[in-house]
Amino acid sequence: MKKTNWLLLVLALVLSMFLAACSGGGDSSSSDDSNSGDDNSSSDASGDSKQVLNIMDTAEIPTMDASLATDTVAFQWLGSTTDGLYRLGKDAKAEPGIAKSNDVSDDGLTWTFHLRDDAKWSNGDPVTANDFVYAWQRAVNPDTGSEYGPYMMGGVIKNAEAIANGDKPVDELGVEAKDDTTFVVTLEKPIPYFKSLTTFGTFLPLNKKFVEEKGDKYALEADTLLSNGPFKITEWNHGEGWTLEKNEDYWDAENVKLKKINVKVVKDTATGVNLYETGQVDRTNLSAEFVDQYRSSDDYKIKEEPTLFYLKINQTANDILGNVKARKAMQMVIDRKSMVDVILNNGSIPAVGDVPKNFVKDPESGDDFRDVNGDLVTYDVDKAKKLWNEAKKEVGKDSFEIEYLGGDTETAKNMDAYIKDQLEQLDGLTIKVTSVPFKERLKRDTAMDYQLQNSGWGPDYIDPNTFLNMWVTDGGNNMTGYSSEKYDNLIKQANDEYALEPEKRFQNFLKAEKMLIQDDAVLVPLYQRALAQLWKPYVKDVQVNPMGADYSYKYAYIEGK
CATH class of the missing domain: 3.10.105.10 (Dipeptide-binding Protein; Domain 3)
Structure with a gap:
């Protein structure tokens, strides 16, 4: 990932507690007295206490604004809460998200995406082709200050580079909403991996009315976010952790089994191992000094x-x-x-x-x-x-x-x-x-x-x-x-x-x-x-991705806990 010039910082954190981010987050919540495991019995409104996943991240989410995100912490949770045209599915193959299908012109320059008409934002608004037009234009607009928009779209989407450089107006970007369910993209040249690109966080849609209403507070708190994906962030305690709940209005909600994901910010490996051993979290990363201790455990996994x-x-x-x-x-x-x-x-x-x-x-x-x-x-x-x-x-x-x-x-x-x-x-x-x-x-x-x-x-x-x-x-x-x-x-x-x-x-x-x-x-x-990790054996079908969000929890579930 760009500037995954994570350099030896990431190397160090592989050994001490993997930081899935290009840039750092908040402080460790060592003084947090809450027990994420307790949520299994107390806060699942459905009564299905088993379908709660308790995990850790090693940094605060810097932003949930898809145009401004540059780190893998942000991309992880954007991917968990928002569907783009496509999602990464099994074996890193693109599977339908908001797009049901697409057509490509013979010269490879024009992609026409046919969107589903049953996708909604968490405020009830329909997800439309205009949400993609707005988001992609915003990402390359120099006024936005996006790092990844020009990087990911320049030389790919028609006129993106010229727009990012201030040489052309934003409305000349090669994107068009033919109607609410038809999104047309014109490329600068044929891009063999373009379908894969559309799964990346920078290409996620945005609800223009909501984004502009929230202004500079957009995507910085749970109540200034919208979701159209499997989960939605319902609580965000900066520096301590956040909570995701199943999005019941998601177009594919029937295939989402988890009711809740509790995430605690923990930076220290020993603390993470202790939380795992006491049943408070379902996954932890291991640094080198812990590997030999747990290598023979059935819970030990290599990612x-x-x-x-x-x-x-x-x-x-x-x-x-x-x-x-x-x-x-x-x-x-x-x-x-x-x-x-x-x-x-x-x-x-x-x-x-x-x-x-x-x-x-x-x-x-x-x-x-x-x-x-x-x-x-x-x-x-x-x-x-x-x-x-x-x-x-x-x-x-x-x-x-x-x-x-x-x-x-x-x-x-x-x-x-x-x-x-x-x-x-x-x-x-x-x-x-x-x-x-x-x-x-x-x-x-x-x-x-x-x-x-x-x-x-x-x-x-x-x-x-x-x-x-x-x-x-x-x-x-x-x-x-x-x-x-x-x-x-x-x-x-x-x-x-x-x-x-x-x-x-x-x-x-x-x-x-x-x-x-x-x-x-x-x-x-x-x-x-x-990564050397410990996973509770009752956690099933968490998908590991080679790019974008490190994990997909859409199909994950808890069995026999």
């Missing part, structure tokens, strides 16, 4: 994610980082297996490229992208040292001090120390770790005020482009100094000339990844993240 972490290299910082042999040496000298087995100890796996495992498949063979392209980096200390010595000769220096931009938490510092130790196996290399807060690292990344940093990226849509398009010349999230006309052309050709030829497009992405990692050594892949 795999298509999120990659890597060392990002500023090639313009000095001569040695600008040398491809030196960068290849850094790729080869790090023992990723020990990193994931010992330091993380949570199911994460070594990263060997820039596209994660179990994310996308070859459109013809069905083989996983990662299996097709193989391991583009290997662990070989002897070869690393040989390449490093060659690089030193080419640069004409014997010793180098490189700044490593790291996190300021204790666990982040432990990981930094491991990577420092690995890199310093290269003769004459000294790594100087600079530990700064998360926001400072984001700021320094944007300004390219770094030499090495630990960075990460999670997908915004299900397509290799979400990872590989980052590294084109002057890309908004490139910030490495990398520029290759050949690489740019591979990505451009994949997205333009081969937009409607899936297999050729896939082959271009394979070539681009090899060039990026194997040939040009732009990044030092580290690991693909996973």
Whole structure:
């Protein structure tokens, strides 16, 4: 996800208590005397006390405004309370939301969505095509100040980029309500993953009358929100937690079994484990020190994610980082297996490229992208040292001090120390770790005020482009100094000339990844993240998503509690 430059902050929180957010939330509610488990017997109006899910999040929701949301906490609960055109269903396939079906023109530029006529907002208003027109225009309107609107729609929806830049009026965005149940979208070019994009939070509809009535208070409190999805937020105690209840007016309410979801903000792993052990919550994340204790438990689960972490290299910082042999040496000298087995100890796996495992498949063979392209980096200390010595000769220096931009938490510092130790196996290399807060690292990344940093990226849509398009010349999230006309052309050709030829497009992405990692050594892949968790066995059918909302609770239920 954009700026999933969660960097080592997220790495640290994987170890200490996963923060599902790009930006932080409120304080932990350690003084909260309420017992979320008690709600099972006291506050379910239906009398069905079993259908209450009690969980934790590690940060406050920053906003529930779909135009302004940038973090996964917000996207999680937007996805739980609001249906877009489509939702992510089983196996990350788009399933009908407000759209019952869609038609695509032969040239791939015009998408016509046929909306259901039984969808309502929680204030009783019908959900119409105009709600999508308003929401999408608002997201790219420069007056809104949306970060994700221009990012997700620019170059995708016709005129979005020009509107975001102030060069065209908002009403020229390529969206139109033919009538209440017909929404037409015109694209800048064919987008093979567009249907997947429509499941993302930025593309959710908004009720114009309600949004404008609430003004700057919109989406900041339970009573300034509307829902058209499976659940609605009925209570929001900032910094402490929030409550969702089943939306009885939801168009598909008959398939929603949970009556209530209680969410408590808890940042400390030990506290979360204690709440789990005492039956007050139904799920908790485990940091490395708890994994061995619970690994044999039937409640122990691994949540795999298509999120990659890597060392990002500023090639313009000095001569040695600008040398491809030196960068290849850094790729080869790090023992990723020990990193994931010992330091993380949570199911994460070594990263060997820039596209994660179990994310996308070859459109013809069905083989996983990662299996097709193989391991583009290997662990070989002897070869690393040989390449490093060659690089030193080419640069004409014997010793180098490189700044490593790291996190300021204790666990982040432990990981930094491991990577420092690995890199310093290269003769004459000294790594100087600079530990700064998360926001400072984001700021320094944007300004390219770094030499090495630990960075990460999670997908915004299900397509290799979400990872590989980052590294084109002057890309908004490139910030490495990398520029290759050949690489740019591979990505451009994949997205333009081969937009409607899936297999050729896939082959271009394979070539681009090899060039990026194997040939040009732009990044030092580290690991693909996973989460170690405890789940109560009576919680069923919670869907884990690779993008957008981490979980879908639409079909979840409690059995035999």
